[in-house]
Amino acid sequence: MRGYDDRSYGDGFADVYDDWYADITDVDATTAALSHLAAGGAVLELGVGTGRLALPLAAAGVEVHGVDSSAAMLDRLRSKPDGHTVHATVADMVEGLPPGPFSLVFVAYNTFFSLLTQARQQACLHAVAARLRAGGVFAIEAFVPEVDASPTSSVSVRSVAADRVVLSVSTADPERQLAEGQYVDITETGGVRLRPWSIRWATPAQLDEMAAEAGLRLTDRWSGFDRAPFGPDSARHVSVYRQE
Numbered sequence: 001m002r003g004y005d006d007r008s009y010g011d012g013f014a015d016v017y018d019d020w021y022a023d024i025t026d027v028d029a030t031t032a033a034l035s036h037l038a039a040g041g042a043v044l045e046l047g048v049g050t051g052r053l054a055l056p057l058a059a060a061g062v063e064v065h066g067v068d069s070s071a072a073m074l075d076r077l078r079s080k081p082d083g084h085t086v087h088a089t090v091a092d093m094v095e096g097l098p099p100g101p102f103s104l105v106f107v108a109y110n111t112f113f114s115l116l117t118q119a120r121q122q123a124c125l126h127a128v129a130a131r132l133r134a135g136g137v138f139a140i141e142a143f144v145p146e147v148d149a150s151p152t153s154s155v156s157v158r159s160v161a162a163d164r165v166v167l168s169v170s171t172a173d174p175e176r177q178l179a180e181g182q183y184v185d186i187t188e189t190g191g192v193r194l195r196p197w198s199i200r201w202a203t204p205a206q207l208d209e210m211a212a213e214a215g216l217r218l219t220d221r222w223s224g225f226d227r228a229p230f231g232p233d234s235a236r237h238v239s240v241y242r243q244e
């Protein structure tokens, strides 16, 4: 998308993120699974955002670090009463990871797909592997892409109120594994606000291949952080890789 960069998503969604996405996944189940994977060690979240997951994880007694490319998202995190409990820095999840070592690095809710090329995704996995302590784990949560899908473009309604309409406009190019879109947020008083997003998706098998290239071996695959079994009909997956 012309004009889109690593800060565009966070800067475009920071003011609505907690209202729109507080409940997109089960935070309690995620916190429990991540605490278990961390096994008492330090944790790094890639794309930590407003702290939807990092804050409850820190409240559970885990040492949590986070990076995010958007200062606007981290401002939201830091403005929360317990915001200081997460060690958060404005940094790119490929080039700017703190040194660690970490027992667990995780990336939730499709955030890994914010890296828009296969090369950037591969480089991120190398950077992660270099920050894990011996035997440390990397966990990724993402959707399972449809195979053999056709190119699509769609406009749908996210919400309608007397003084506000939010439309969702998106396109997908399965051959290039790319999708992008805008939430078009229209209010009488504020005019039009555009909230853009862009992703490059990967299949679980492609993730396994990139992870293996970085020295990370798949140990578990669930359909979610509730650790329910993954199967052919699963729409989402949580994949856990261990440093070899």
Ligand SMILES: C[S@@+](CC[C@H](N)C(=O)[O-])C[C@H]1O[C@@H](n2cnc3c(N)ncnc32)[C@H](O)[C@@H]1O
Pocket (backbone or CB within 6 Å): 006, 007, 009, 010, 011, 021, 046, 047, 048, 049, 050, 051, 052, 053, 067, 068, 069, 070, 073, 091, 092, 093, 094, 108, 109, 111, 114, 115
């Ligand atoms: C969908 S939000 C997820 C936030 C949080 N992890 C959660 O689950 O609610 C994706 C986050 O990734 C950040 N992000 C996107 N590209 C990034 C990059 N290259 N490096 C670091 N953070 C990035 C965005 O700014 C945004 O805060």
